[in-house]
Amino acid sequence: MKMSKKAKRSVGKTLxxxxxxxxxxxMLFPFYWAVNSSFKSEDQLMMTPATWVxxxxxxNFAPYFQNYIAVFQDGQFVRAIWNSTxxxxxxxxxxxxxxxxxxxxxxxxxFRGRKxxxxxxxxxxxxxxxxxxxxxxxxxxxLNLPTHLSMILSYMIFTLPFTTxxxxxxxxxxxxxxxxxxxxxxxxxxQTFYMILLPLTAPALVTTGLLxxxxxxxxxxxxxxxxxxxxxxxxxxxxxxxxxGSVARQEPFGEIMAAAVVVTIPVVLLVLIFQRKxxxxxxxxxxxx
Amino acid sequence: MAKxxxxxxxxxxxxxxxxxxLLPSFIxxxxxxxxxxxxxxxxxxTDRVFASQREVQFVGFDNYFSLLGMTIAELPPIIDEETGExxxxxxxxxxxxxxxxxxxxRQPVRYREVSQFSWFGKRYVFGARDPIFIDAIGxxxxxxxxxxxxxxxxGLGIAMVVHSHFKGRGAMRAVMLVPxxxxxxxxxxxxxxxxxxxxxxxxxxxxxxxxxSDGQTAFLTVEAMQMPVMIAVDVWKTTxxxxxxxxxxxxxxxGELYEACQVDGASKLRRFFSITLPMVKPALFVALIFRTxxxxxxxxxxxxxxxxxxxxxxxxxxxxxxxxxxxGLASxxxxxxxxxxxVFAILYIRAMGVDEE
Numbered sequence: 001m002k003m004s005k006k007a008k009r010s011v012g013k014t015l016x017x018x019x020x021x022x023x024x025x026x027m028l029f030p031f032y033w034a035v036n037s038s039f040k041s042e043d044q045l046m047m048t049p050a051t052w053v054x055x056x057x058x059x060n061f062a063p064y065f066q067n068y069i070a071v072f073q074d075g076q077f078v079r080a081i082w083n084s085t086x087x088x089x090x091x092x093x094x095x096x097x098x099x100x101x102x103x104x105x106x107x108x109x110x111f112r113g114r115k116x117x118x119x120x121x122x123x124x125x126x127x128x129x130x131x132x133x134x135x136x137x138x139x140x141x142x143l144n145l146p147t148h149l150s151m152i153l154s155y156m157i158f159t160l161p162f163t164t165x166x167x168x169x170x171x172x173x174x175x176x177x178x179x180x181x182x183x184x185x186x187x188x189x190x191q192t193f194y195m196i197l198l199p200l201t202a203p204a205l206v207t208t209g210l211l212x213x214x215x216x217x218x219x220x221x222x223x224x225x226x227x228x229x230x231x232x233x234x235x236x237x238x239x240x241x242x243x244x245g246s247v248a249r250q251e252p253f254g255e256i257m258a259a260a261v262v263v264t265i266p267v268v269l270l271v272l273i274f275q276r277k278x279x280x281x282x283x284x285x286x287x288x289x
Numbered sequence: 290m291a292k293x294x295x296x297x298x299x300x301x302x303x304x305x306x307x308x309x310x311l312l313p314s315f316i317x318x319x320x321x322x323x324x325x326x327x328x329x330x331x332x333x334x335t336d337r338v339f340a341s342q343r344e345v346q347f348v349g350f351d352n353y354f355s356l357l358g359m360t361i362a363e364l365p366p367i368i369d370e371e372t373g374e375x376x377x378x379x380x381x382x383x384x385x386x387x388x389x390x391x392x393x394x395r396q397p398v399r400y401r402e403v404s405q406f407s408w409f410g411k412r413y414v415f416g417a418r419d420p421i422f423i424d425a426i427g428x429x430x431x432x433x434x435x436x437x438x439x440x441x442x443x444g445l446g447i448a449m450v451v452h453s454h455f456k457g458r459g460a461m462r463a464v465m466l467v468p469x470x471x472x473x474x475x476x477x478x479x480x481x482x483x484x485x486x487x488x489x490x491x492x493x494x495x496x497x498x499x500x501x502s503d504g505q506t507a508f509l510t511v512e513a514m515q516m517p518v519m520i521a522v523d524v525w526k527t528t529x530x531x532x533x534x535x536x537x538x539x540x541x542x543x544g545e546l547y548e549a550c551q552v553d554g555a556s557k558l559r560r561f562f563s564i565t566l567p568m569v570k571p572a573l574f575v576a577l578i579f580r581t582x583x584x585x586x587x588x589x590x591x592x593x594x595x596x597x598x599x600x601x602x603x604x605x606x607x608x609x610x611x612x613x614x615x616x617g618l619a620s621x622x623x624x625x626x627x628x629x630x631x632v633f634a635i636l637y638i639r640a641m642g643v644d645e646e
Contacts, residue, residue, distance in 0.1 A: 030479045048489050114307075131623040132325035134332060135327075135328035218474075220474050225607065257478075268467055271467075271469075272466065
């Protein structure tokens with residue numbers, strides 16, 4: 001029996017949509033499970049088999065909100081949110097300002113040593129941070145900086161080369177005539193950079209800044225190492241990885257999942273709002289590399 | 290004449306400005322990257338212990354030998370003294386061999402068993418001075434190999450699906466960013482909870498539902514399950530990133546190419562291999578490099594999910610530094626990771642056959 005062309009096409013279409021639904025579920029399921037579990041009490045979490053939504057023993061839908069309240073009453077976790085915001089925010093600010101200085105030079109100015117500098121920055125974007133862990137730890141303890149500052153400084157290892165590289169690409173695309181006409185009008189090169197080129201790259205700054213922020217927000221190795229002597233400076237990844245670890249009872253997964261949801265939602269929203277820009281920034285950072 | 294001198298003054302100014310603008314970046318990178326890198330190379334040849342008053346000794350390559358020292362020894366068969374036959378295990382029927390501890394060298398330093406293997410009917414033991422680190426290297430390489438391959442294939446598939454026209458394509462592309470936006474440690478914790486070794490955990494619930502297991506599988510403690518789980522967690526988190534990079538490559542392919550191909554009556558498969566694949570190759574290669582170098586320094590998932598049960602190279606580095614305060618050894622591990630990544634980067638660039646720019 002031969003299928004008609006039309007039937008064949010509609011079977012293909014159905015299969016295609018099944019594939020799409022499958023991908024959709026795969027991408028979102030773990031997060032859904034975290035949300036589901038965050039609304040369960042300890043008893044509901046231990047219920048076997050696990051339920052798809054929070055239920056009581058009669059099988060009725062029964063969400064439990066205490067985990068969220070507990071998470072926000074936990075001084076450690078609230079402080080971690082503050083620490084992460086501070087560290088990631090300042091890292092982004094410094095990386096953007098210092099990085100765009102360098103990017104302006106690399107993208108728009110002619111000087112001796114431009115190519116080697118460019119290659120060095122590119123090589124730095126692939127630099128394995130873990131290699132310098134021991135050396136950096138020694139530097140940090142010698143400088144005796146506050147833990148927050150040492151995290152911000154060390155996060156420059158991955159944010160600075162990245163922002164410089166992406167911003168260089170953006171600066172290169174700006175027409176040189178704008179710059180030259182400003183010079184003819186008597187503006188100094190720095191004024192040209194500050195008053196004309198920088199505003200033009202504002203969209204690029206937003207994108208690059210967001211990516212740098214997420215990278216710093218995500219960072220775990222340095223944070224875990226540098227806060228080992230200063231628990232009050234723990235960032236979100238450290239706090240969540242150690243959540244309840246000090247208490248000798250079973251791990252409070254309800255609260256951990258609530259914390260996971262709380263820290264994920266703002267970033268997901270940010271990412272969805274700036275979706276197009278992020279994709280453009282990621283590909284500028286990688287594909288053009 | 291006057292114009293020329295003005296130009297050269299301008300270009301001198303430009304040059305000076307460029308150096309001034311680059312200076313802050315290079316000072317920062319010098320303090321946090323170049324100097325520590327130099328320090329790590331130097332410390333790796335010493336026995337420095339963190340925060341200790343003991344005088345630091347120069348120990349040459351000792352740290353490297355103690356991390357990488359390996360040996361292979363033959364295990365003699367156990368012979369029944371009466372019959373002169375090779376003894377078998379009465380339960381399993383397998384041949385019995387001498388215990389590895391009896392054949393591995395113990396003086397001047399002790400070698401411990403990593404694994405055993407058979408070769409031309411003889412039994413050998415593979416021993417190392419630091420079996421945990423050798424295991425960590427193996428884990429990291431296995432992790433890198435499988436996660437990068439799976440991510441590339443899945444990423445390519447997803448990118449092609451999302452590249453075609455359908456209702457809700459925009460929403461799908463947004464959904465793809467969700468795993469990427471989840472903090473790696475958070476995603477590890479979510480998976481840890483889904484992998485709970487009872488039916489309270491999602492995977493055990495599903496598996497016992499389908500009759501695949503008794504619902505008590507300890508994914509994170511059973512050794513054979515550990516690596517597949519690490520890879521699965523990483524694949525979930527990173528495939529979207531891969532897909533996005535490949536999608537960007539797909540979008541650069543001009544539609545006319547496909548149209549021309551369609552006119553020629555080429556099959557879909559043919560179209561994929563003769564247009565799509567060659568055209569996304571550059572994007573694919575760059576994505577591959579980034580992912581491979583990233584996977585070689587994997588830390589977060591190993592540290593959160595396996596802790597001190599099993600290591601990647603990076604998590605062993607952390608353990609030696611913070612757990613044992615052994616700076617010399619930790620530095621040597623750092624250097625070894627550096628060399629691994631360096632070699633992979635060179636290999637990739639060679640394989641691509643392109644110089645940058």
